[in-house]
Amino acid sequence: MKKVNNIYKALTVICSASLILGCERGLSEEVEFASFPNNGDIFTDAPVGLTDEFFISFDPAAGANTEGFGTDDNVAFEGRSSIRIDVPSPNDPNGNFIGGIFLDRGDGRDLSGFDALTFWAKGSTTAAVGLVGFGNDFEENKFSVGQSNIQLSTDWRKYTIPIPDPSKLIQERGLFAFSAGGLDVVDTVPNGNEIGFTFWIDELRFEKLGTVAQPRPRIFGGANLTEQAFTGSTILVSGLSQTFNLEDGSNSTVGLAPSYFDFESSNLDVAIVNELGEITIIGEGTATITAQLAGVLAEGSLEISTSGGLDPAPTPMQPQANVLSVFSDAYTNVVTPNFTPGFGGSTTEASVSSNGGDEFVTYANNNFTGILFDDNPIDASAMQFMHVDIYVQEASTSSIEFQIRDIGANQTINTNVNNGFPELDDVDFRFTATGLTPGQWTSFEIPLSGDLATQKNNLGAIILVGGPDFILDNIYFYSN
Template identity: 25%
Template sequence: MKKFTFLFAALLMVANIYSQNLALNKTTTTSSETSEGRGSAMAVDGDGGTRWESVSEDPRWIAIDLGQSYSIGRVVLDWEGAFGKEYKIQVSDDNSTWTDVYTETNSDGGVDDITLTGTGRYVRMYGTVRGTGWGYSLFEFEVYETISEEKDASLSDLKVDGVSIDGFAPGVTEYTYGLVQGETTVPTVTVTTTNSSAGSVITEATSIPGSTTIEVKSEDLSVTETYTIHFIIDTPSAAAPTPTQNEANVISVYSDHYTNNLITNSNPYWGQTTVVSEVQFQEDNALKYAGLNFQGTEYTGTDVSAMEYVHLDYFTGDATELKFSVISPGQENAYDIAANEGITTGEWVSVDISLEEYTMPDLTNAFQFKTEGNGTVYVDNLFFWKGNTTAVSEMDDVEFSILPNPVVNYMKVISASTIDGIEIFALSGSMVLEVSPNTTDAKVDLSNLTKGVYIAKIRMGGIVKTQKIIKK
């Protein structure tokens, strides 16, 4: 089954197998910088939240004075969104005559963890071709000294099911490996130690999701390093759930299940680093947000004030943050899905957000969405909707919805008539929760309930409806 591999954004936070970072807080020089707040010193301050940025020209460079000559074995470049596609790593003894020790011809940004051999007091990144229309921008520029062979506890290769893992570097010890939904077989991991006399022990994951660890001991047994591969479910095997809302009650922005869609641009550039693509599952289109930080969606300005909810379906294997904003010109606010409902991984999740949550935008002229978070997230079925009005004579057939189901922390009960009471029962018959919302849109906190199956009884104007719910 097809698999996808990617690195955590925080790879630089893991322990490295080389010496200390020689570049930390050392003197720097550069061909250019855009402001004091983005000077070259920001690239060696050890703070992943600050950065150096050059002007938007080629070539541009940044150099570090290590204070004395070293035998250099590794350089790490942590790029901001404005990265160098083609560049050289150079060393020098006098900060004047430079020797190329590494040449990159097709970087895609992110973290470039480079193993090389060179000797010098000065180290320079010399950018020749920018990867974007902006300049060159580095969160951190790290330099490490070569270690002795007998103390080398690194790997020179790391394979999953016989294929070298994408983005592998000896100094990176933590990886995430994505599997397709439904995969239950733990992949086979094999390794090659940099020093053939070093030892390694592999402890396989016991299930999916799960983690396989590799403990490497140096030849002289003085150094131990642990590599970890986290196996997650990060790709759907099927399309998002088919919406149940009647088209007459829907204003659709992006969905294959409705005739008219307002979307005009699924990937406007707002300065994001998210990589957007449209993918298909069972011939149903969805949007993939890889490396999400934030992502906009533009659509025709529309009056949605008569609607009651905005809907989306999402699928993720690794996101821990997720927010969704409705935007009108100059006005927006976000609904925090992660904080209010929790994030479920490895399956499609349907989210219906009451438009009462959006107090800032002018709902008579909504024209954009913004999705914020991290990891890789698939989204589908973006639309506004309202419920049907139920007449008194139709109360016996009153309709209601419980969302989501399964539920992590918060459950929504949506009805066309007022919800007088909600009672939650364990399968033993004992009542574990009772609320009296007196609204048509009730939010119920189930975070204190243990995982399992429960029965919800919904009382609406003398009518009692029951439904099984699953607490995750």
């Protein structure tokens, strides 16, 4: 704190001096801003300005394969060497996907003079690379950018990942990031039938193309949303993207970190929003959250209405030893549920909010969605019930259906696309929650009966159908 004060005082002196001199310059000639190398090259025939071990893998404990990364002196788009990445198959003992980052060796680079990351790549087959991008330093990842599903060709092809706002990148250490899993030629579900492949990357660099144009930033996926919120709760701005039109006329959309945006609340007495896109509800009334990216108004907004605080849900009474929890602050949760599975045709908006540290999940416009934990199914063989607390704000005649799904030994959600019923080795039990009283929490104890009575060792999803706008808390399985 003392240091900050000193700098402030020093600046005050400089400013006063300028004023006395009456010059038009904003800053003294003595002022020098720190600047960082502005070399755009990352890999040509060798890594440029990177750490000796320039590839830093994602966590092997999470399945990242550290064996498949290297350089190849027999393959190159230009020169004599390229980066070679061997994407593993799902049953590879060294890990079932490959990915990581290239970190700058020094303090970072000034990339503000560039407008895109470009590289040449080719694959051993026409697979897709799950994610490529930059801005990940395994620390704050403050200016992270990622493009999904880069389609490879078996010949060299140039790829362009636009920089959402180059002026932000004055000291960036995360120069490249990628992640790739096996190629699935059978279905679109990651279920172990994927095959490994190889791809090569060459001439990886930041470039000033001059043809990256027509920015179209979005928040909330470009939708104008409304949400009832409660004083004291927080909401995260989601659905961030930036789209550019490239030299070849195609549109390129990247996902990006919130720090690229300047967020704004229309009513600071109701809601404030920080540079990480965290909205905090501080008072009663209405506020609209909007954003700009490099001076361009983003499509999409959130209108928040609040009429006070949300009473916390009733404190669960089951002892921890009898509980396998999905989502509750009263217990240690055994899974990290996905509340936004993005089912095709779903209109549902779901967001996790916090009320003084007590998290709850808010649903609006639900037709159907799910709470998914299929990547880590719960063995509920010893459990008898599912507990859930439901809050609705307004009176409604519609009810919410819960479909508790066991996803079977293949640990994959198998649903008949025509009727929505489980198929193959999946079973479910369906329960309709009625009698919801506006303005208060209602607790439900749903028995794990029906088909679940004999198969509940791979619970992987809770499908939610219909209902008014509602809030859920304390979702857990338990036995008496």
